[in-house]
Amino acid sequence: MMDKAYDFTQGAKRMANVPASLIRTIMNRAAELQEEGKPVIKFSAGEPNFNTPSDIKEAAIRAITNNYTHYTSNKGFDPLREEISKYMKEFTGVYFEPKTEIFVTSSAAEALNNAMFAFVDPGDEVIIPTPSFVTYKALTAMCGATIVEIPLRGEDNFQLQLKDLEKAVSAKTKMLVLNNPCNPTGAVIPYETMKGICELAKKYNFIILADEIYGRLIYGDAKFYSVASFPDMKERTIVVSGFSKTFAMTGWRIGYICTAAKYLPVLLRCHQYSTTCSPTFIQVALAEAMNSDLTRKQVDSMLKEFAARRDLVMQELDTIPGLSYSIPQGAFYILVNVSGLHMKGTEFSQKCLEEAYVATVPAIGLGEETDTYVRFSYAASQEDIKEGFRRIRELVKHLS
Known part of the structure; x- marks a missing residue:
């Protein structure tokens, strides 16, 4: 018999350990300040400020005009899956x-x-190396599973250490979540480390959920290696990616899974009962234009601009006493250590938002061990980056 005193406002019991996203909390507060007329600069969201490549936009309009507005296969539009395969x-x-x-x-x-x-x-x-994207721990909690965190350390440039991973493995380990390049640290896993991770996956028989959405966003001498590219690893890897970051399509909401054929039936059952299929006209547009010459040119231009913004952010940070950082090798985030200002990340982030109108994300919301860090996204324009750090310099000068 159901407990009649049950408080329905609390939702299902599985939601008890699923907190609201701190990133969204910051974004909502920034929006409130903007509505009040405050000149907010956003280093909080992982959203490129570029426009979607023009070939894709025009192809989408044509697809709607041509009435590609009905269901397609649960698996997706066949020509798009062919283009994703080539990509x-x-x-x-x-x-x-x-x-x-x-x-x-x-x-x-x-x-x-x-x-x-x-x-x-x-x-x-x-197993989730942390700090990490908020979704991983939330989904694990919703599944009723146990989160096993591996804290990544600034002194290691936030690189996963194989000895820490092996120590975290138990008889109950089902999955390792691997975000490479990493949000929020910008770390890119080197070849030997990735090789070692794959060997541990085979040795202890766990699957790897590889979030590789930032795989094209690589800087300097770093090189991206997909988990699935290692021997026998396609058979135990679920690769997740999408178009939001590299193609500046955050509002289009299109992603994809690549994995061994034996895993697709169970994955599709989840997909069928969540969204049935993704919008057909968007899939038709991407099939036509995601690999077009103009799209490639515009994507390459965006990637070069991200590299320039990364360099600019580091130059700006170098002028502010009390702030330190690990050099990001990928994605478009940088973790900044504010302990030199004798404060926690939450306090610094709040002061930035409420006093300087610069939105950042306290890294405590991404991992318990990073309470002195703040995440900056450099998906903003160079003009906003310069102005945002000018304000932060003034704020730090006032604090000291």
């Missing part, structure tokens, strides 16, 4: 068979949801 082969070196090893989702976020709910049971353990 993955070119940029990861891994061939995924379009009809049996790829399906399209409504965002990489939905793909992560599908992967977790398809494979993780109550009582399982999911």
Whole structure:
């Protein structure tokens, strides 16, 4: 018999350990300040300020005009899966068979949801290197599984240490979540470390959920290696990616999963009962234009601009006493240590937002061990970066 005193406002019991996203909390407060007329600069969201490549936009308009507004396959529009297969082969070196090893989702976020709910049971353990994107721990909690954190350390440039990973593995380990390049640290996993991770996955028989959405955003001498590119690893890897970051399509909500054919049936059952299929006209547009010459040119231009912004952010940070950082090798985030100002990240971030109108994210919301860090996104324009750091310099000068 149900407890009649149950408080329905609390939702299901599985939601008790699922906090609201601190990133969204910051974004909502920044929006409130903007509505009040405050000149807020946003270093908080992982949203490129570029426009979607023009070929994709024009192809989408044509697709709507041509009435591609009905259901398509749960797996996705066949020509799009073929284009994704070509794209993955070119940029990861891994061939995924379009009809049996790829399906399209409504965002990489939905793909992560599908992967977790398809494979993780109550009582399982999911290893998550932290600080990490907020979704990983939230989904693990919703599955009723146990979160096993591996704290990444600034002195190691936030690189995962193999000895820490092996120590975290137990008989209950079902999955390792690997975000490479990493949000929020900007770390890119080197070849030897990735090789060692793959060997541990085979040795202890766990699956890797590889969030590789930032795989094209690589800087300096760093090189991206997909988990699935290592020997025998396509068979135990679920690769999640999407179009939001590299193609500046955050509002279009299109992602995809690439994995061994044997995993697709159970993944598709999750997908069928969440979104059925992703918008057909968007898939048609991407099939036509994601690999066009103009799209490639515009994407390459965006990637070069991200590299310039990264360099600019580091130059600006170098002029502010009390702030230090690890050099980001990928994605478009940098973790800044504010302990030199004798304060925690939450306090610094709040002062930046409420006094300087600069929105950042306290890293405590991404991992308990990083309470003196703040995440900056450099997906903003160079003009906003310069103005934002001018304000922060003035704020720090006032604090000292």
